[in-house]
Amino acid sequence: MLVSHEINVKLVELKSDTFKNVKGKVLISPACGSDVNVLRLFEVGQDGFSANHKHDYPHYIYVLEGEGTMEMDGKKTPVVAGSFAFVPNNIQHQLVNTTKTGRLLRFLCMVPVEGHVGFGD
Template identity: 35%
Template structure:
């Protein structure tokens, strides 16, 4: 059960609040993904015209698929440790790290720790060519 709170309007702004601990996650079931769950905190269906905010949980030993696309990511690692492979470079990442992943760059998040890794990922709701971004 997803708890969605429509907060009082402030200067015509109807805000939405969702708590990740109260949301059901959706398994990321694409080739190359392992042990990844996503929760959409805000997206196009909520009336977000520009950006979507997604929460990812990557289990120990799990990874996102290695992929690339035209849009960028802004990422905040909330907890855990792992690696980000981006454009052929691999860096260690951990809770508190803010990351920028440029568009058109091959990338993958990997959990190399014994605990789960969580991160927020901000993406545009539409790609530069006007198509909807998956998971937005």
């Protein structure tokens, strides 16, 4: 069992050639007993974007703050705080921070354990 706050979780700068200006926190994972899903919090900085990719598992996204575009299967949809998305298996997708004020695009992303990669843990 776990009850905590995001301020207690280390923010990790994620590095890859496939995304830009992205940091993240692993909130719930096998490390705390979750053997099915992993809940991550991502922060995409100004002019940043997540990887434009697809994979063979679904995942769920909930936007906490900022403005952006959810690109999914060739369609771009604006997102703001309160927006959410279900990304089915094998659908090309990407989140892009479109704010012009330097604000972060912050969102939660839940994936199955096998989909949790890129944090070095």
